Amino acid sequence: xxxxxxxxxxxxxxxxxxxxxxxxxxxxxxxxxxxxxxxxxxxxxxxxxxxxxxxxxxxxxxxxxxxxxxxxxxxxxxxxxxxxxxxx
Numbered sequence: 292x293x294x295x296x297x298x299x300x301x302x303x304x305x306x307x308x309x310x311x312x313x314x315x316x317x318x319x320x321x322x323x324x325x326x327x328x329x330x331x332x333x334x335x336x337x338x339x340x341x342x343x344x345x346x347x348x349x350x351x352x353x354x355x356x357x358x359x360x361x362x363x364x365x366x367x368x369x370x371x372x373x374x375x376x377x378x379x
Contacts, residue, residue: 292359293367296329301377304349309377314340316373322360324370329353337370 301309317324317337324337326346334357335342348354356374358366 292357293363294355294357295367295371297354297356297371297374299348299350299352299354300375302350304347304352305343305374306347307344310340310343312377313370313373314338314343316369317366320358320360320362320366320369322358322363322366324356324358324366327355327357329355 299305303309305313314337325334326337326343326348327334328346328348329352335346337343337356346354356367356370358364358370360366
């Protein structure tokens with residue numbers, strides 16, 4: 292399992308279009324991928340647009356990104372890069 296703390300950079304947070312981009316990229320990996328708001332207990336399936344919209348991460352919030360599976364490191368690297376470089 293690979294885990295990395297990320298900070299949401301996008302002005303609108305991880306909502307609608309940015310969440311769709313995130314889910315589409317996550318879906319390209321075989322690994323199980325989850326997100327958790329830092330300080331909370333619940334994990335959310337990062338391949339589900341409904342789960343990400345429910346999580347509702349705003350700009351500046353920190354989250355833990357976790358992947359487990361054959362391509363876990365590649366998944367965490369790609370998704371953390373996406374979050375770091377997302378623009379509206």
